[in-house]
Amino acid sequence: MKKADVVEFYARLAEANPHPETELAYTNPYTLLVAVALSAQSTDIGVNKATRALFAGVDTPEQMVALGIDGLKQHIRTIGLFNTKAKNVIALSEALIAEHGGEVPQDRAALERLPGVGRKTANVVLNTAFGHETFAVDTHIFRVGNRTGLAPGKTVLAVELRLDKATPQPFRLHAHHWLILHGRYICKARTPECWRCPVADLCRFRPKTPAPKAKPAMTAQA
Numbered sequence: 001m002k003k004a005d006v007v008e009f010y011a012r013l014a015e016a017n018p019h020p021e022t023e024l025a026y027t028n029p030y031t032l033l034v035a036v037a038l039s040a041q042s043t044d045i046g047v048n049k050a051t052r053a054l055f056a057g058v059d060t061p062e063q064m065v066a067l068g069i070d071g072l073k074q075h076i077r078t079i080g081l082f083n084t085k086a087k088n089v090i091a092l093s094e095a096l097i098a099e100h101g102g103e104v105p106q107d108r109a110a111l112e113r114l115p116g117v118g119r120k121t122a123n124v125v126l127n128t129a130f131g132h133e134t135f136a137v138d139t140h141i142f143r144v145g146n147r148t149g150l151a152p153g154k155t156v157l158a159v160e161l162r163l164d165k166a167t168p169q170p171f172r173l174h175a176h177h178w179l180i181l182h183g184r185y186i187c188k189a190r191t192p193e194c195w196r197c198p199v200a201d202l203c204r205f206r207p208k209t210p211a212p213k214a215k216p217a218m219t220a221q222a
Contacts, residue, residue: 001148001149001150001166001202001204003166003168005202006150006166006167006168007168007171008199008202009148009150009199009202010167010168010171010175010178011171012198012199013178013179013182013198013199014171014174014178015198016198017178017181019174020174020177020178020181021177022044022124022128022177023044023045023048023181024036024039024044024047024048025048025051025052025055026055027055027059028059028129029103029104029125029129029130030059030060030061030096030104031051031055031059032104032124032125032128032129033092033104033111033114033117033121033125033129034051034064034089035047035048035051036121036124036125037085037088037089037092037116037117037121038050038051038076038079038085038089040081040085040121041080041081042079042080042081046078046079047079049078050075050076050077050078050079051075051076053075054072054075054076060102061092061093061094061096061097061102062093062097062102064089064090064093065090065093065094065097068090069086069087069090072086072089072090073086084116085116087115088115088116088117089116091114091115091116092114092115092116092117095113095114095115096114104125104129106126106130106132108122108123108126108134111125111126119157119160120136120137120138120156121136122134123135123136123137123160123176124136124176127173127176131173133172133173134176135160135163135164135167135175135176136160136176136180137156137157137159137160137163138180139183139189140179140180140182140183140184140187141159141163141176141179141180141183142156142159143183143187143189144179144182144183144187145159145162145163145179146159147187147192147203147204147205148187148199148202148203148204148205149203149204150163150166150179151163151166163175163179182199191209192205192209193209194208194209194210195208195209195210195211195212196211
């Protein structure tokens with residue numbers, strides 16, 4: 001995608017949603033880290049339902065360790081892979097206490113050393129909690145980057161690096177959220193809704209999905 005088109009691409013997404021935010025519910029950097037770790041292979045809606053009561057009483061690593069694995073499982077048992085995720089959350093909480101004074105570090109390498117935290121999770125936390133210009137590539141952003149031609153790549157890391165290189169100011173801070181929301185609600189995996197896409201003319205995807213046909217109006221019976 002040409003530089004001028006990239007600017008226009010982001011400008012239109014920004015106009016449609018000037019202040020994008022994560023759809024995960026959280027109260028501080030720690031609960032955001034936990035929510036993102038729990039969201040792997042799960043929906044934000046499902047995670048929010050599971051953490052609503054949890055975060056009402058647990059919002060520090062110390063409180064999480066006190067709750068324990070079995071207590072945490074009772075809150076997150078509706079989330080996929082909850083057994084493994086519970087172990088990781090307790091382990092990362094213990095690591096935060098032992099190595100970071102109970103605070104979430106503002107460093108990608110330090111975050112990635114925590115149990116159950118990969119590059120994508122670290123990038124989300126750095127961007128959303130601390131305002132770093134990072135690009136957390138999930139399945140939605142991977143699809144949008146390749147389908148539109150904005151940041152094509154064969155791997156998640158390749159797409160991330162292309163986004164980092166191609167995305168100009170003033171769009172870098174919110175690019176992650178614009179792209180994930182665009183992929184979640186418009187540029188969908190099976191049937192992208194091209195007919196209502198604000199950047200359809202800039203996108204290389206072919207053929208464009210036409211608008212669904214209107215259902216015929218019901219006529220009154222004689």
